[in-house]
Amino acid sequence: MPRFAANLSMLFTEVPFPDRFAAAAGAGFRGVECQFPYQYAAEHLADLAAMNALTMVLFNAPPGDWAAGERGLAALPGRDSEFRDGVELALDYADMMDCPCLHVMAGVVAEEDWAPALDTYLDNLAAAADMARDHGVRVLIEPINPVDMPGYFLTRPEDALRVIETLDHPNLGLQYDIYHAQMERGALTDTLEDALDRIGHIQIAGVPGRHEPDARGEVNWRYLFGLLDAHGYDGWVGCEYRPRAGTLTGLRWANDWGIGG
Ligand SMILES: O=C(O)C(=O)[C@@H](O)CO
Numbered sequence: 600m601p602r603f604a605a606n607l608s609m610l611f612t613e614v615p616f617p618d619r620f621a622a623a624a625g626a627g628f629r630g631v632e633c634q635f636p637y638q639y640a641a642e643h644l645a646d647l648a649a650m651n652a653l654t655m656v657l658f659n660a661p662p663g664d665w666a667a668g669e670r671g672l673a674a675l676p677g678r679d680s681e682f683r684d685g686v687e688l689a690l691d692y693a694d695m696m697d698c699p700c701l702h703v704m705a706g707v708v709a710e711e712d713w714a715p716a717l718d719t720y721l722d723n724l725a726a727a728a729d730m731a732r733d734h735g736v737r738v739l740i741e742p743i744n745p746v747d748m749p750g751y752f753l754t755r756p757e758d759a760l761r762v763i764e765t766l767d768h769p770n771l772g773l774q775y776d777i778y779h780a781q782m783e784r785g786a787l788t789d790t791l792e793d794a795l796d797r798i799g800h801i802q803i804a805g806v807p808g809r810h811e812p813d814a815r816g817e818v819n820w821r822y823l824f825g826l827l828d829a830h831g832y833d834g835w836v837g838c839e840y841r842p843r844a845g846t847l848t849g850l851r852w853a854n855d856w857g858i859g860g
């Protein structure tokens with residue numbers, strides 16, 4: 600049975616961020632994830648997770664200047680020391696929250712700069728994976744589709760897997776966001792069956808629209824959840840979607856797994 604985690608950056612936005620922990624626990628979640636926790640003290644977030652018997656399963660390293668359009672630093676030449684400082688900060692948060700996985704974003708890169716960006720990306724990922732290993736945290740990379748994030752350096756699961764194979768670092772894995780994968784090329788079964796040992800975390804949202812993973816979209820979720828069970832996937836499945844009309848109302852899709860009202 601999949602272990603679902605609520606993404607607190609996208610679910611329960613009806614209440615302020617700190618209150619989303621209790622809301623997620625009240626709805627039956629045992630795990631939570633978020634995008635960027637840095638506005639809050641790590642101790643505070645760790646307390647909120649503990650008070651609500653929740654595991655914080657994943658969050659992102661600092662992405663650079665988000666308001667200015669930056670979407671990560673790992674593949675940006677000349678930003679290495681800022682990238683590594685960000686990973687240090689993220690690992691402090693991970694230690695405090697006992698979080699097992701850290702997503703490191705690549706960044707937006709112009710096509711003509713791809714070659715130097717790839718060298719930088721490989722160096723920075725190797726460094727981050729080394730740093731995180733000492734904390735018992737796994738570094739993950741996530742392909743993000745170019746419709747949602749134009750210019751993002753890592754768009755295809757096959758490219759992410761090639762990066763992971765090239766580095767061959769035991770502490771580097773794939774964050775497989777099925778929404779982005781379906782938006783890009785699909786081939787969901789092939790990736791899940793061929794690369795499950797490289798997948799450290801899964802995220803879900805319906806296609807089209809990035810709403811609830813239910814029968815209204817083009818993905819057969821029951822089949823995919825069955826596939827994960829059949830292959831013994833024991834990681835978390837992050838619910839990273841935009842509810843159509845309220846988080847709790849939209850959780851009907853998860854009732855069979857003890858989540859929602
Ligand atoms: O956009 C996604 O998908 C994510 O997982 C984010 O954390 C990256 O911004």
Ligand SMILES: [Mg+2]
Binds near residue numbers: 776802839
């Ligand atoms: Mg995602």
